[in-house]
Amino acid sequence: MRKIKYLIFASAICGVVICRSLACLAVEIPLIKVAKTNGLHMLSANSFGAKDVAFAFKDNSRVFTFKKILMPLGFPAVKRYGRYYIDSSDYKYHIQPLLPTTKHRYKKLRTIVLDAGHGGEDNGAIAPWNKLQEKFLTMDVCLRLAKLLEKNGYKVVLTRSQDKKVPLPERTQIANRTKADLFISIHFNSAPSASASGIETFTLTPPTQASSYQASSRSVHGNFIGNTFDTLNIILGYCLQSSLTEKTSAIDRGVKHSTFVVLRDLKCPGILVECGFLSNREECKKIASSAYRDILAQSIFNGIIKFNDLLSD
Numbered sequence: 001m002r003k004i005k006y007l008i009f010a011s012a013i014c015g016v017v018i019c020r021s022l023a024c025l026a027v028e029i030p031l032i033k034v035a036k037t038n039g040l041h042m043l044s045a046n047s048f049g050a051k052d053v054a055f056a057f058k059d060n061s062r063v064f065t066f067k068k069i070l071m072p073l074g075f076p077a078v079k080r081y082g083r084y085y086i087d088s089s090d091y092k093y094h095i096q097p098l099l100p101t102t103k104h105r106y107k108k109l110r111t112i113v114l115d116a117g118h119g120g121e122d123n124g125a126i127a128p129w130n131k132l133q134e135k136f137l138t139m140d141v142c143l144r145l146a147k148l149l150e151k152n153g154y155k156v157v158l159t160r161s162q163d164k165k166v167p168l169p170e171r172t173q174i175a176n177r178t179k180a181d182l183f184i185s186i187h188f189n190s191a192p193s194a195s196a197s198g199i200e201t202f203t204l205t206p207p208t209q210a211s212s213y214q215a216s217s218r219s220v221h222g223n224f225i226g227n228t229f230d231t232l233n234i235i236l237g238y239c240l241q242s243s244l245t246e247k248t249s250a251i252d253r254g255v256k257h258s259t260f261v262v263l264r265d266l267k268c269p270g271i272l273v274e275c276g277f278l279s280n281r282e283e284c285k286k287i288a289s290s291a292y293r294d295i296l297a298q299s300i301f302n303g304i305i306k307f308n309d310l311l312s313d
C-alpha cells in the first residue's frame with residue numbers, strides 16, 4: 001500500500017521509477033522537476049530557489065542544505081547524465097515542508113513540554129575537563145528557557161524539576177497527558193574524539209527512511225505515533241537549528257534523524273537538541289558559563305517563536 005502511495009505521489013511530478021534492490025521499488029524525481037513544479041528557478045545543476053533561500057544538494061550524498069543549514073536526506077541525491085535526482089520520500093519529508101508555498105497546518109502553540117535530559121543516577125555525559133555533568137546543564141537550560149516562555153504567555157511543563165531519574169517513555173507520556181503542543185528535549189553531547197564540536201538537532205526518523213547514523217536503506221523501521229508530525233518536525237528542526245547556530249556561532253552539525261524513545265510516541269511535534277560537546281575543551285568552556293547557557297536558552301526560544309509564527313489553523 002505504501003509503495004502504491006509513493007508511486008501516485010511521485011508520478012504527480014513526473015518521477016522516474018527505478019529498482020534500488022530486488023525487495024522494493026524507489027521513485028526518483030529530477031531536481032529540475034521539483035523546482036519547476038514549485039515555481040522555483042534552478043541556480044545550478046544541483047541547487048534551486050533564490051540566492052539567500054537556496055535548496056542545495058551534493059553528488060551521491062545525503063548532504064542537503066536549506067538556507068545553508070544542513071538538513072541530511074534519507075537517501076543520497078544521484079547525478080545521472082548531468083541531471084540530479086532525489087528520492088520521492090525525501091521530497092515528501094525533507095523538501096516539501098521547507099518550500100515557501102507550504103502551509104503548516106497546526107494549532108498555535110500554548111503548552112510546551114521541556115525535557116531536561118538524564119537525571120538522578122543517570123548523569124549523562126561528563127566533561128573530562130572539569131567534570132561538569134550533563135544532567136545539571138540540561139536542567140539549567142530548561143529552567144532558563146521555561147522562564148522566557150512563561151514570560152511570553154506560554155504554559156510550560158517540565159518532565160523533571162529535580163535531580164531524579166525519569167524513565168524515557170514516562171517523559172513522552174507527560175507530554176501526551178498534559179496535551180502538549182510541542183516537546184523539546186535538551187541534551188549535551190560527548191564523543192570519543194575531543195575535536196568533535198557543534199550543535200545538532202534530532203527529529204524522529206520518517207518511516208521508510210534510515211536514521212542519520214545508519215547506512216541509507218529502505219523500510220528500516222515501522223511507523224510510530226510521532227511520525228504523524230514528520231513534516232512539522234522538519235520545519236521545527238530548521239527553525240531551532242538555524243536560530244541556535246546563528247546566535248552561538250557553533251558548528252552546524254545539522255537537523256538529523258533518529259528513533260529516540262522520547263520522540264517515538266509523542267502526540268505533538270517534538271525535537272531533541274544536542275547543545276554542544278562536553279568532550280570538546282573549547283566548547284565545554286563556553287557551556288560552563290551561565291552567559292552562554294543564556295544564549296542557548298534564548299536561541300531555542302527564538303526558534304520556537306519562529307516555528308509558531310509559521311503555523312496556521
Ligand SMILES: [Zn+2]
Pocket residue numbers: 117118124125134187188
Ligand atoms: Zn544526553
